[in-house]
Amino acid sequence: MTTQWDDFERRMYELKDLEGVIGLLGWDEETYTPSAGRAARGRQTGTLEAIRHRWLVDPALQDGIAGLLADETLDATKRVMVQRVERQARLASRVPESLVKRMAEARSTALAAWQAAKAEDDFVSFAPHLATVVGLLRERADALGSDSGDPYDALLDEYEPGMTEARLTPVLEELVAGLVPLVQRLTEEGRAPDASFLEQSFSDAGQWDFTVRVLADLGFSLERGRQDRSAHPFTATASEDDVRVTTKIVEKQLFVSIFSTIHECGHGLYEQGFDPAHARTSLAAAPSMGLHESQSRLWENQIGRSLPFWRRNLPGLREAFPGQLDDVTPEQFFGAVNRVERSFIRTEADEVTYNLHIALRYELERALLSGALAAKDLAGAWNEKMQAYLGVTPPDDAHGCLQDIHWAWGAIGYFPTYSIGNLYSAQLLAAYEAERPELWSDVEAGDFARLLEWLRAKVHRLGHLYDAEDVVRRATGEGLLVRPLVEALEKKYLPIYGL
């Protein structure tokens, strides 16, 4: 079987190379592509994606996969590599090219309509485009199919393989049930921490230097990666040895760069942490969006918004901005980075209310897909849920159902992966702390290597050897759970709010 494996391996390497190049093109588009070059760049990415698609649906690949999977002597790790590619090839073959094309066109029109609608707060003009996209997503779900027969599962599975609506719904309901009263207590009975010392301008150079130092401090390799700037921070993987994060610097909003960098650093550490023996293979990938997000959230929220972290880092921040933060204590800083607010915008939401924004979207997108909610009725349903979960009503749809790009872009099943990430991150850190009670003194001492090594061993190096929930189960003894997150939030926020 050597020849069959060699042929498969070559194809897998090429696929990975193509994906890396597509990653680099995306990075370049958001960082250095000159303004007039974006259209041509879009076409080039389209060409590479078409080559990738042709590669995946090539009958010679499918034959090779079938042959290898039928070979009982195949090494177990190689078998998983083949299975991962088989999944990609199967999904690629199931969606007819005509549907891919119609979706690309509808998305392109819907994105333009969404941008205009958001700018003009005109939901009515966007609703028919949303209806079209949802209709095409229903077709896509039918084409993909799912074990349960549930169309939502087919879409969710693209982002969170193995996860189902039946498994997820009670989890998110339990999460809402835990968070709503906590938010209520904090905002109604608690004393919000002061953040007035942030109302000043922080130099671009100071923010840049500080964030690069934090990146290196947390263990991100700047030999195998880099940081640049972009309008919307992201992480792009050009290869196993070339992982690029971006940050955004706003002089009057110090936290934007700091927490963007730490968030993307979490993604970047994951991408830099796959087993080198799996480089260029289908295993050098996270098993799901949710597990990927667990890494960014763990570093951003649990480490980066902790008191020990700021005990360690406030001196460096003071040096970066001489005279600007001299009177601020680590405790004050810790309070300021952990203010809880009933706000309208998901991307600006704090750690506690964030998951309520997600739960609302999860419910609404399932209703849209099933047809229980018509696209035209979205705005009203949105505002009702906001009132129920967050006790506020958006002033307009631009701050309501028009705020996110996801649905216009054709992504249903994506939002819940953010909450899955938050849940997994709490589970993983709780398990680590149980093993290493000195966690917080490590953090205060700037020893992040020990935690990173645990994450490397339990999560990063595995890559896509197992599905996400299995990775978490092996690391913590349990699958997706609500309790650790809610407990961690209560433990952290009640004292901050003097409760």
Place this chain on the structure above:
Amino acid sequence: MTTQWDDFERRMYELKDLEGVIGLLGWDEETYTPSAGRAARGRQTGTLEAIRHRWLVDPALQDGIAGLLADETLDATKRVMVQRVERQARLASRVPESLVKRMAEARSTALAAWQAAKAEDDFVSFAPHLATVVGLLRERADALGSDSGDPYDALLDEYEPGMTEARLTPVLEELVAGLVPLVQRLTEEGRAPDASFLEQSFSDAGQWDFTVRVLADLGFSLERGRQDRSAHPFTATASEDDVRVTTKIVEKQLFVSIFSTIHECGHGLYEQGFDPAHARTSLAAAPSMGLHESQSRLWENQIGRSLPFWRRNLPGLREAFPGQLDDVTPEQFFGAVNRVERSFIRTEADEVTYNLHIALRYELERALLSGALAAKDLAGAWNEKMQAYLGVTPPDDAHGCLQDIHWAWGAIGYFPTYSIGNLYSAQLLAAYEAERPELWSDVEAGDFARLLEWLRAKVHRLGHLYDAEDVVRRATGEGLLVRPLVEALEKKYLPIYGL
């Protein structure tokens, strides 16, 4: 025939997209790729090149080409598009994959050996590697074939389509015959201009800002391109709307950045100037390396090293470096940028001696390829020619036959394109000046748009509609000529040297 054309067009677009992506990968490798990411980047570029090769040798493409070329009703421009792709496909099919692979391996070994040999001034250790590369180039030449049966023509044709050794040799001999006495007169009888005011440090930021301003001033679009830094300046085309030049800043050598920028600007203007109607086609390309080089040399040497150019630009340079050049006159500056020296290193050579460095390499590489000169005897032959043409003998082989990367890299037939570029640039500017005698007052007034528009009309917009010499013939009335360059050099340099 619509379907056959549509199929061909799609393939041509994809080819162009692939080439743009390969261009971007190369740019990224020299600018922003993190140090440890280079190996993976090399593999990715290799994968895209393999895809490109497979694309070119695809029998379906060859059938399509044959069908289109047999169709007498095919539009003339489309026919040229097909012919250009046919040439690429033919050359790609002629060289067997095994030879490509052996060459890649030999090149990789030879490059490492060359670097070590250059560092240690040890030609003997490099000679066997050179012999291997030359042997493989002979095989390549045989595989490619040429109308004349001359192996050198087969290699030259890859860089300078349509040019032959029989055509080129007398031209370069005439050039040598014109230049040797000029260099002798200037260096022996003339008074070298003073450049001592350059012996100071010029700030990085000042150099950067000045070069970006010059780029924009000359007409390079920063919406459809950008400038970055790299160790060796170059121009990379990511797409018709994304052309990237680089420069190199050395604080103690002001001219490195300035003339690198203007040189690459010339390449960049060409790449930004193809007919938009030919975007993504095989016509959106220069017909030869020599014609491409004519554009960089025209802007760098003829415009950028002219007195009117510095009459216009010295004030801006003074602003960039307050207090550092206040006493320097445009005439002094003009002298300093035009010093002629019998030096050892081609890349540092002035405009007058440069072509002697090329003529020497042209003779030696033909002798290597034909077998008339054994690789082991190169060092001696090199030093003899240096004495004959430039009247100096290199102190060692590192400053002699080991200085350039080209042969180790497997490029024979490349060097003469530099001189072809110099010759074409003089012909083109002479023709333009005959049409527009106010050229130099335009330059002094900063009106570069008129010259650029002429170059756009006569050279850039044509792309690869004609071969290089035909482009020049249409623009100037004559093919490759020596006289205009030698006359321009005499006219410029004799007065500078007080003769």
